Amino acid sequence: MSLLILMSVFIGGLALGIPVAVTLGLASAAYLLFSGIPLVVMPQKMYAGMDVYVLLCIPGFILAGNLMNSGGITERIIRFANALVGWARGGLGLTNVAASMLFGGISGTAVADAASIGGMMIPGMKKAGYPADFSAAVTAASSTVGPIIPPSVPMIIVGALSGISVGQMFLAGAIPGIMMGLAMMVTTYIIAVRKGFPRQPWQGFGELGRSFFGAFWAIAMTVLIVGGLMTGIATPTETAVVASVYALFVGIVIYRELPLKAVPRIVIDSAISSAAILALVGFANVFGWILVSERIPQTIAETVLSITDNKFLVILLINLLLLFVGMFMETIAALIILFVPLLALAQGVGIDPLHFATFAVLNLMIGLTTPPVGVCLFICANIARLPLWPVVKAIVPFLITNIIVLLLVSYVPAFSTWLPSVLLD
Amino acid sequence: MTRLIDIITQASRIMTGLSFLVLMGAVILQVLGRTVLNYSPVWTEELTRFALLYLAAFGLGLSFRSGDLVNVDIISEALPAPWPKRLRFLGAATTALLCAALIGPAWKYTSIGAMQTSPALLWRMDFIHASVLVMIVSLMVFSALRAVSILTGASEGLAQNRMEEFQS
Numbered sequence: 407m408s409l410l411i412l413m414s415v416f417i418g419g420l421a422l423g424i425p426v427a428v429t430l431g432l433a434s435a436a437y438l439l440f441s442g443i444p445l446v447v448m449p450q451k452m453y454a455g456m457d458v459y460v461l462l463c464i465p466g467f468i469l470a471g472n473l474m475n476s477g478g479i480t481e482r483i484i485r486f487a488n489a490l491v492g493w494a495r496g497g498l499g500l501t502n503v504a505a506s507m508l509f510g511g512i513s514g515t516a517v518a519d520a521a522s523i524g525g526m527m528i529p530g531m532k533k534a535g536y537p538a539d540f541s542a543a544v545t546a547a548s549s550t551v552g553p554i555i556p557p558s559v560p561m562i563i564v565g566a567l568s569g570i571s572v573g574q575m576f577l578a579g580a581i582p583g584i585m586m587g588l589a590m591m592v593t594t595y596i597i598a599v600r601k602g603f604p605r606q607p608w609q610g611f612g613e614l615g616r617s618f619f620g621a622f623w624a625i626a627m628t629v630l631i632v633g634g635l636m637t638g639i640a641t642p643t644e645t646a647v648v649a650s651v652y653a654l655f656v657g658i659v660i661y662r663e664l665p666l667k668a669v670p671r672i673v674i675d676s677a678i679s680s681a682a683i684l685a686l687v688g689f690a691n692v693f694g695w696i697l698v699s700e701r702i703p704q705t706i707a708e709t710v711l712s713i714t715d716n717k718f719l720v721i722l723l724i725n726l727l728l729l730f731v732g733m734f735m736e737t738i739a740a741l742i743i744l745f746v747p748l749l750a751l752a753q754g755v756g757i758d759p760l761h762f763a764t765f766a767v768l769n770l771m772i773g774l775t776t777p778p779v780g781v782c783l784f785i786c787a788n789i790a791r792l793p794l795w796p797v798v799k800a801i802v803p804f805l806i807t808n809i810i811v812l813l814l815v816s817y818v819p820a821f822s823t824w825l826p827s828v829l830l831d
Numbered sequence: 832m833t834r835l836i837d838i839i840t841q842a843s844r845i846m847t848g849l850s851f852l853v854l855m856g857a858v859i860l861q862v863l864g865r866t867v868l869n870y871s872p873v874w875t876e877e878l879t880r881f882a883l884l885y886l887a888a889f890g891l892g893l894s895f896r897s898g899d900l901v902n903v904d905i906i907s908e909a910l911p912a913p914w915p916k917r918l919r920f921l922g923a924a925t926t927a928l929l930c931a932a933l934i935g936p937a938w939k940y941t942s943i944g945a946m947q948t949s950p951a952l953l954w955r956m957d958f959i960h961a962s963v964l965v966m967i968v969s970l971m972v973f974s975a976l977r978a979v980s981i982l983t984g985a986s987e988g989l990a991q992n993r994m995e996e997f998q999s
Contacts, residue, residue: 423907424922425900428970432929448933449940449963453884459876462883465851466858640862643879647858674844675897677851681890682899684883685966736901778905 409700412437416693426739427682430689437696448692455691456684459643460566464514465680466646467557470627470653471513472676477657477664479624480522483508486621489614491591492606496598498534499544500591501606502527506548507587508621510555511628512653514562516774520549520782524789532790535604539800540597542790546782546797547804548590550771555583557631557649559683560741560770562642564763566687567745572642573635577829578764578822580632582815586768586808593807623656636829683738690742703747707754717755721816724748724762725769729809732773736781740770757819764822765815772808775801832985836976840896843969846889854882874951881954884962892969895926896977898990916981919988923978930971937964 415436419429431448438445487504494500502523509519524545531541553560556576565572597603627649634645657664697703710720727748731740745766752762774782777798787797815821861875894900907918941964944956981988 419925420903421906422921423902423904423918424925425895425902427900428922428926428929431933432925435929435932445933445936446939447936449937449960449967452966453940453960453963456884456887457880459880462854462858462879465854465883465886469851644858644862647855648862650855651859670848673851674848677847677886678890678893678897679899681847681887682894682901684887685891685894685900685970688887688963688966734903736903779903781901 408437408441409702411440412693412696420735426736427686427689430686430693430739430743434689434692434696447695451692451695452688455694456688458566458687460562460572461684461687462643463557463572463641463646464559464562464683465677466643466650467514467559467562468679469673469676470557470646470649471515471518472672473650473653473657473664473669474512474624474627475518475522476668476672477653478661479512479621479656480505480509480526482617482620482661483624484523484526486614486617488606489609489617493608494595494598495605496594496603497606498527498531498536499540499594499598499603502531502541502544503548503551503587503590503594506545506551507555507584508625508628510552510583510587511631512557512624513552514557514559516549516552516771516782517785519552520546520785521789523549524786528786528789537601537800538790538792539796540601540603542786542792542797543800543804544590544594545789546775546780546786547801547808548587549782549786550774550808551583551587551590553771554579554586554768556580556628556635557646558767560738560767561763563683563687563738563741564745564767565642567742568749568759568763570760570763571830573638574760574826574830575763576632576635576642577826578760579767580825581821582764582768582811585814585821586811589807589811590804593803597803623660627652627656686736686738687742690739693743694746697743697747703750706747707751710751711754715755717757718817720751720755721757721765724752725765725812725816728766728769729772729776732770733776734779735773736779737770737773740773741767758823760826761819761822765812768812768815772805772812775805775808832980832983839972839976840893843889843893847886847893850882850886850889854879854886857882877949877951881949881952881959881962884959885965888962888965889969891966892971892973895970895973896991916988920978920981923974923981923988926974927971927978930967930974933967934964934971937967940964 412433416429416433419432438447484505488501491500491504505523506519509523513519528541528545532538556579558579561575561579562572565575631645631649634640749762774780783797787794857875857878864871908915941957941960944960947956949956977988980986
């Protein structure tokens with residue numbers, strides 16, 4: 407009965423539009439009251455959930471991405487991506503995907519990617535004769551690469567939940583992220599050829615070199631982050647803070663496009679975004695504790711394993727469940743609630759936790775572009791000034807592409823586990 | 832009313848920013864201490880953790896105001912008027928009520944900390960546990976302000992980010 411109350415309040419709260427973190431708190435409080443457990447458990451578990459050293463790197467990476475974005479990096483990344491791939495058929499679509507991949511190396515969230523790249527690329531593509539729905543769809547789809555390519559806020563959360571090091575998680579996402587980006591480029595090219603989209607003239611090696619040097623400082627930040635973690639010189643938190651200082655230096659001294667007076671606002675806004683994530687982690691920790699105390703992870707694992715212990719089928723079931731949940735739920739909340747129960751199931755059939763964590767994050771990122779709740783889809787449709795439906799139709803080929811990559815990553819563990827094993831062992 | 836909201840917002844922004852600066856400062860000192868200064872204080876890690884807790888505490892109410900504290904509004908905003916506004920009120924009022932119910936337990940949890948000290952900084956832990964209390968109060972204040980502003984007709988109850996979307 408208590409569990410029924412927990413789930414009813416949770417689903418009802420979400421449907422009524424109450425913030426996800428508050429809904430988790432509300433459902434947990436209802437459960438505790440009904441079960442006769444003192445409410446003091448809530449602040450205690452919230453504190454325990456947030457007082458995790460790994461989470462310290464979240465504000466740093468968010469700030470680094472925001473500083474870079476405000477410091478004129480987006481234009482430079484797009485210019486370099488355009489010089490690199492813009493000459494092919496559907497060049498601006500390919501530029502869009504390549505820019506998202508490069509942007510993913512400095513930003514840890516897909517929303518930042520969709521808003522930054524989309525703000526420039528969608529109007530530009532429309533002006534160049536690309537259909538608005540395709541422009542919005544390719545931007546939304548490619549923005550999901552951001553949190554797969556390191557750094558990644560969802561990967562940090564998974565690290566905090568599972569005890570897997572953030573360095574391992576970041577490296578595990580590198581190959582799947584690149585695969586996803588390349589696959590979306592192929593899809594873009596095929597659509598461009600079939601629909602006769604324009605191509606940009608080849609701008610020559612001179613422009614390629616100049617644009618590379620323009621974007622160099624942004625690309626170097628990815629190297630700084632990955633290098634710092636790989637060599638073990640710095641912890642993820644230290645890497646995040648060093649990346650922020652680096653982004654500040656590049657924006658003010660090198661690019662000279664980051665006004666000093668804008669820095670306090672960017673710092674505070676980044677802190678506010680981080681506070682929302684941390685509160686979600688805090689409230690979800692209470693909810694998660696209730697699920698564990700009710701033996702929900704074990705029950706799920708035992709129930710599924712009593713039906714089948716076929717690894718192939720279990721991976722498929724996990725993916726179908728996550729895709730379904732991702733359609734309706736905010737990514738980080740879904741990750742926090744479902745990760746631990748599903749990890750128990752995955753380990754029950756011998757799936758490596760690092761492998762599971764990678765395909766779970768990749769799966770939930772796809773949810774950012776699926777209706778009815780797809781944040782990146784909303785952002786891009788809004789920028790393109792389109793209703794949601796045409797963008798939903800236009801994104802279908804990219805969704806199919808991303809699901810194919812998801813299946814590859816799900817069934818070939820080496821895509822996620824090889825790089826960490828080579829570079830960190 | 833507007834003046835009061837401005838003061839609370841500005842105070843929260845300053846405290847959130849200060850917490851972030853303390854976090855950054857402690858980590859920078861940690862890195863410089865290890866690599867350049869040959870001085871590695873043991874308390875930096877603890878201070879960064881505490882700063883993060885207060886960053887979340889002071890920033891939570893602001894994240895409710897800005898819309899960073901996400902909600903799933905696909906159903907609630909698709910309903911015919913005046914239901915979206917009514918549900919925004921319900922969301923804000925429910926948030927404020929939950930927080931009000933949690934103030935007592937959060938105070939109790941804070942008090943428990945008086946019996947402990949942090950290992951490195953030797954700070955009384957009730958000051959650190961109080962971050963959860965601050966967090967709940969911050970969320971309660973901003974959600975109550977939104978509920979009141981909807982009731983008085985001063986606003987439509989949209990989060991700041993949503994208002995900007997509508998205006999753009």
